[in-house]
Amino acid sequence: MATAKKSSSTKKGSGRKYSPSASADVEREMKAMKKGKLKSGRSGKKVTNPKQAIAIGLSEARAEGKKAPPPPKKSASAKKKSAAKKNSGSKKSTAKKGTARKSSGAKKSSSKKSSGRKSSKA
Numbered sequence: 651m652a653t654a655k656k657s658s659s660t661k662k663g664s665g666r667k668y669s670p671s672a673s674a675d676v677e678r679e680m681k682a683m684k685k686g687k688l689k690s691g692r693s694g695k696k697v698t699n700p701k702q703a704i705a706i707g708l709s710e711a712r713a714e715g716k717k718a719p720p721p722p723k724k725s726a727s728a729k730k731k732s733a734a735k736k737n738s739g740s741k742k743s744t745a746k747k748g749t750a751r752k753s754s755g756a757k758k759s760s761s762k763k764s765s766g767r768k769s770s771k772a
Contacts, residue, residue, distance in 0.1 A: 668708075669717035676707030 668676075682688040683703040690697055690706070697703055711718050724732075 666717070667719060669711075672708065672711035672716040672718045675711045675714075675716070676704050679703045679707035679710070 679688060680700065680703050683697050683700065686696060688697040688703055688706070689695065690702070697706065705721075708718050709721070712720075
């Protein structure tokens with residue numbers, strides 16, 4: 651039985667992953683989210699997702715130099731998705747321009763027909 655106690659006490663990595671002050675920051679952000687007062691950084695929109703509130707609290711703790719592990723790196727699939735979004739966004743904008751041209755062309759042809767009818771009556 652004594653050997654079991656020794657192995658558990660000599661176990662490495664048993665320390666805290668986050669400092670108590672970092673977890674206090676997260677708790678403060680969660681309370682602000684529940685009250686509806688937590689806003690995201692850039693857009694200033696109200697935060698409603700608890701995971702986002704935790705991320706905000708941890709990022710503030712990291713900025714203040716408190717003990718918190720670094721943020722997770724993006725996986726290969728996430729990088730591909732973000733690259734695909736960037737590429738698809740440019741394609742959509744060109745498609746919009748093309749449809750605008752077609753609609754304006756249709757308007758011109760219909761206006762020509764109407765003007766032709768008017769001249770035939772006169």
